[in-house]
Amino acid sequence: MQAHETKIQPIIEGTKQYLVPMFQRTYSWTLNECKQLWEDILDIEEYEDSKGHFIGSIVSMPVPSAPHEVQRYLLIDGQQRLTTIVIILAVIRDLARKDDIRLSDEIHETLLVNKYEEGESRLKLLPTQADRRSFEKLLLNTIENNNDNLIIQAYNYFKNQISKCDIDLRRLKTTLTNRLSLVSIVLASNDNPYLVFESLNAKGRPLTQSDLIRNFFFMRINQEQHNFIYNQYWKPMQEDLGESLTEFIRHFLMKNGKLVRKSDVYVTLKDTAENEDALKYIKDIHTYSSYYKTFIKPELEKDVSLREHMIRLNRIEATTSYPLLLNLYDLHYKNIINSRELNEVLDVLENYLIRRFVCELPTNELNKNFLSVCQKIDGYGYKGIEVVKEIKSALQNKGYPKDIEFKYNLVSTKLYGAGERSRKIRLILETIEDSYNHKEKINFNNLSVEHVMPQTLNDSWKQELGTTWEEIHDHYLHSLGNLTLTAYNAEMSNATFLKKRSRLSNSHLELNKYFTGINEWNERNIKERANILADKSLEIWGYFGSEEYELKDVKGTSPRLIFFFSRWYEVNSWRDVWATTINKIIEKDESYFDILLDKFPNLVSKDKSAFRRHYTLDNKSYINVDFSARDIYRLCFTILEVLEIEKEEWSVEIES
Incomplete structure (x- = not known):
């Protein structure tokens, strides 16, 4: 590796070419960087005794080539600075063409191109492929007016600045080529240019x-x-x-x-x-x-x-x-x-x-x-x-x-919310609607999610819901049973249910057919509609797994005993089955309780207000007991599976 201080002119004059390798980013100087360089150039111009201005380093490495070919160098670092200097030289060349054709030709033939070469070898600086076409057109006088290209933006900026300044173009060319100082670092052929580049950029603007x-x-x-x-x-x-x-x-x-x-x-x-x-x-x-x-x-x-x-x-x-x-x-x-x-x-x-x-x-x-x-x-x-x-x-x-x-959460979980939750529940509602196989495809683009019971309750709605309005509103507002699709979201807002029903009943959506004939909107109707939509969802997103155990239909039965962890326990109801099962699980291993809290927040909680109907466990936490016999029977098996407890450990004896 060799390093020495030099100027721009000896760097680029002569039959040579600097090739920006693929591992360099494209030209990325914005007007901010161009403005800073231009101010530095003006400072040098203003002071005659200025020794120049240091603009950094250029790291290059010679590329093997045949004797008759242009001597090429990989430009490992410094391409942004060198490219910008070449752009300014192109501006001076173009402006000098009017009054000083000799200066224009001198810049073009000694500093911008290799006069007797053809093709890509003609340019002294060859940028990455993404910049190559624009840069080539600029240097070969076929510039395109593309304001989105940073190279063209830089050219236009410097052309505008130089044009409005009372500055001698030949002197400006001398300033650029002989008064800007830099350190030229030339790598040996056995150096790894990529590792050098990687280390040079470690402290600079990070690469993606x-x-x-x-x-x-x-x-x-x-x-x-x-x-x-x-x-x-x-x-x-x-x-x-x-x-x-x-x-x-x-x-x-x-x-x-x-x-x-x-x-x-x-x-x-x-x-x-x-x-x-x-x-x-x-x-x-x-x-x-x-x-x-x-x-x-x-x-x-x-x-x-x-x-x-x-x-x-x-x-x-x-x-x-x-x-x-x-x-x-x-x-x-x-x-x-x-x-x-x-x-x-x-x-x-x-x-x-x-x-x-x-x-x-x-x-x-x-x-x-x-x-x-x-x-x-x-x-x-x-x-x-x-x-x-x-x-x-x-x-x-x-x-x-x-x-x-799945069904329990469809009926009881607050599905609507900000961001992705609103997008997902909208997809669920649209899919349910599509499942009715309309002869004409529904255009959902102008529909939005509507809360039948509104997000803000007025006195009329509080009266509609009854004395427990606050509890009902908190529990069911964002649940499936209270959500639908409509094009009249703004018009309905927090209007009374009867006014909303008038709009919804006339809707062509199957989702809204339920409201026809419904005279009030309360907890019972919200849950009923939720169950209808949940059953439809079970058809759409049917369980694709294989049941490893056969579930009995326990509807209408009365449990007498449960067998769990090698012991029998007396029970009088399915709620007892549910509470006993959870209590004995926690008693068996306290770590199970944390898993239940994490995996089943709608079933187990430390907060009594989390559930409308609850049961206090032995550890003073609470379980949701708002379930049917079928629900409890299936939930017990689900929890056993999640906790990896053998299903043979648990069974229920039912009265005949």
């Missing part, structure tokens, strides 16, 4: 992880292939995915089942691809990027059914499933699974996510759950039906709510 990844690959590819590979593979990914490129690469790295944190994308890829063929790896990433493009832009998917499925998954924010989807789309591309089977899996994913949302299961588990499925369907040798079966089998044991839990 996708920048670093691009750098990593192109440093391992023959220079002669850069143009083709960039245009064929990397540039299309950048254009298609934009800001999502880094996240795509993260999901690509996760498709084998290993979690990659957002901050570790580059490091993980570097470890993964270090010993791989760089070109083959880029081609592989490019192939998967074509799948990913349809995830984030479903409108590009040609298959109508797949397009609709991806639109729906995006509405419920299914990004945690993207690593799994990359595997599935690749299996589809390889004809291992067909379109019908892929659509079936997308149905399964929606079903899984909708049920978990309704049952308020934590979303931070989803990454781990989907990655475990990625490991199970590693892909090779599978037939379509096996993939579908494998995914169903894996997900049913990853926090997949059974019917009893």
Whole structure:
């Protein structure tokens, strides 16, 4: 490595070319940086005795070339400064053409181009592919008026500043080429330019992880292939995915089942691809990027059914499933699974996510759950039906709510809320409406979610709900039974129920047919409508798992004894069964209580006001007892499963 202080002129004059490598970012100086440089230049101009101005360093490395070729240098660092200086020289050249053609030609032929060369070798500075076309047109006098391009913006800025200044162009050229100082660092041929670049940027403006990844690959590819590979593979990914490129690469790295944190994308890829063929790896990433493009832009998917499925998954924010989807789309591309089977899996994913949302299961588990499925369907040798079966089998044991839990939460949980909650409940309501198979497709675009019992109660509504209005409003406001779709949200607002009923009864939506003939809106009617919509939801998002135990129909029965943990306990009602089961679970292992609080907040709570009807447990906490015999019987089995307690440990003896 050699370093010495120098000026701009000896850096760029002579038959040579500075090539900005792929691992550099595109030209990124805005008007702020251009303004600062221009002010520095004016300061030098103002003071005759100024020795100049230090503008930083330029790091380069010679590239092997034939004797008859231009001597090329990789411009490892300093491309923003050097590019800007060249842009200013182009401005001086163009302005001098009117009154000093000799100066114009001198700048052009000695500082901007290699006069006797052709093609890309003609330019003394060759930017990255993304900037190359604009820069070439600027230097070869075919500039385009593109205000979105930073190179053109810089050219126009300096042209405007120089034009309005009383400044001698020849003197300005001398200032740029001989009074701006810099340190030129030339690497030896055995130095690693990428590692140097990496360390130089460690303390400066950070590169994005996708920048670093691009750098990593192109440093391992023959220079002669850069143009083709960039245009064929990397540039299309950048254009298609934009800001999502880094996240795509993260999901690509996760498709084998290993979690990659957002901050570790580059490091993980570097470890993964270090010993791989760089070109083959880029081609592989490019192939998967074509799948990913349809995830984030479903409108590009040609298959109508797949397009609709991806639109729906995006509405419920299914990004945690993207690593799994990359595997599935690749299996589809390889004809291992067909379109019908892929659509079936997308149905399964929606079903899984909708049920978990309704049952308020934590979303931070989803990454781990989907990655475990990625490991199970590693892909090779599978037939379509096996993939579908494998995914169903894996997900049913990853926090997949059974019917009893799903229905209970549909009826009682506060589903509506800010942000994603409002979007998800809207999708649920739209899907229920669509399930009635209208002859004409409903346009949901101008409909919004309406609270029948309004969010703000006036005196009329308080009277409508009765003495317990506050409790009813708190418990049922955002529940499924109180929500519908309408185009008259603003008009209805907090109008009386009878006025709302008039609008809703005339609606063409099946969701609103229930209100015809209903004369009051109270707790009983909200729960009744919720149960109707919940049953419909159970048909739409039916349980895809296999029951490992046969559930009896205990409706109308009277329990006498329960057998649990090798002992018998007397009970007089199904509520006793429920309370005894929970008490004995906590008595068996106190850590179970924390799990119940976390997994079943709608069943167990330390707060008595959490439930309308509650029972006090032995540890002074509370359980919800607002259930039927069927509900309690099924919930007991659900809890046993979550706590991994053998089902044979528990049974109920019923009076004959």
